[in-house]
Amino acid sequence: MSYVGKNIRKIRTVKKLSQAAFAELFGLARPSVGAYEEGRSEPKMETLLQIAQHFGLSVDLLLTKELTINELYRFDIFKPQQAAPSPAEAPAPTALADQRPQLTPYVPQARLLEYIVRHHDTAFVDALPPLTFPHQLGPATRAFDLNGPDMAPTLRHQDVLLCCRVDKALPRLHSGRVYALLTPSRLLVRRLHEQLPGQLLRLRADNPDYPSQDFHLPDALEIWEVHGSFSTYLRRPALLEERVASLEQQLAQLQSRLDGTPPPAGL
Numbered sequence: 001m002s003y004v005g006k007n008i009r010k011i012r013t014v015k016k017l018s019q020a021a022f023a024e025l026f027g028l029a030r031p032s033v034g035a036y037e038e039g040r041s042e043p044k045m046e047t048l049l050q051i052a053q054h055f056g057l058s059v060d061l062l063l064t065k066e067l068t069i070n071e072l073y074r075f076d077i078f079k080p081q082q083a084a085p086s087p088a089e090a091p092a093p094t095a096l097a098d099q100r101p102q103l104t105p106y107v108p109q110a111r112l113l114e115y116i117v118r119h120h121d122t123a124f125v126d127a128l129p130p131l132t133f134p135h136q137l138g139p140a141t142r143a144f145d146l147n148g149p150d151m152a153p154t155l156r157h158q159d160v161l162l163c164c165r166v167d168k169a170l171p172r173l174h175s176g177r178v179y180a181l182l183t184p185s186r187l188l189v190r191r192l193h194e195q196l197p198g199q200l201l202r203l204r205a206d207n208p209d210y211p212s213q214d215f216h217l218p219d220a221l222e223i224w225e226v227h228g229s230f231s232t233y234l235r236r237p238a239l240l241e242e243r244v245a246s247l248e249q250q251l252a253q254l255q256s257r258l259d260g261t262p263p264p265a266g267l
Contacts, residue, residue: 002042003066009037026050059169071122103130109145112187119222140165142224144180144187151189154206159231163224171223182222
C-alpha cells in the first residue's frame, strides 16, 4: 500500500498550498493532485523525485510511510522555499562553513539488532547517541560499527563507518564504492563489483579470504553508502617505510661527518 496520496495532502495542507498551487510547482494538472490524494492514481517516478527533492524528503518515505507533523518538522518541511541567490549575491564559501559539524545518529554494534527492528521508528533513531562530524552529506546519515575482518585491510574491525542514505525506491549505486546494506539479520558491508539483471548485486569483500557474493537488492531494509571511516587503530610503519627512515638516518649521519658537524639529535 502506498501512502503517497496521504503524504501529498499533508504536505500541501501544512504548507498552505491549494491543489492548484501544488500542481503548478511540479507542472501538473490540478485534477491530478486530487486523484493522487484520493488514491485514484499515483504520480510518475519523475514527479515523485521532484516532490521529494523540493521538500527535502526521500521517495522511500513518501511511498512507504504516512508521515506525521513532527516528522515533517524534522525534515525542515516548513522552511520557506527561497530562490537561489545570484552569483553576485551569494556569499563566498569559507573554510569554517565547510567544516560545520553535523549530528549523525550512531548505531553501536551492541544495538544493531534493535536498530534492525526499529529503523523506521523516528523516536528511536532520534534517541541514538549522536556523533559530530564535519561533513556536507546532508541530514540523512548514519554511523555504524564495522564487525569482522571482511573489509581488511581497507577497513578494520570496530572502525566507525560514516554513511549517507541511498534512496531505496530509486537506488543509484556505483561500482567500486563501499555500501552498508541493512538486512533482517545483519549489516553487510561490501564493495559493489557489478550490477546484474534481476536486481542482483555482485559484492566483494576487500579481504581476499572472503568470496564474492550475489545480493538481491529488495532484501535490503536500508542502503547506505560509506563515505568515510574513523579508527582508533594505529598501524605500524610498513617495512618499506622503516627502510626509508633508516636510509635517511644514515645519509644524515654521513652528511654530518663530511661537514664536520655533530649529527642531528636523535641520530
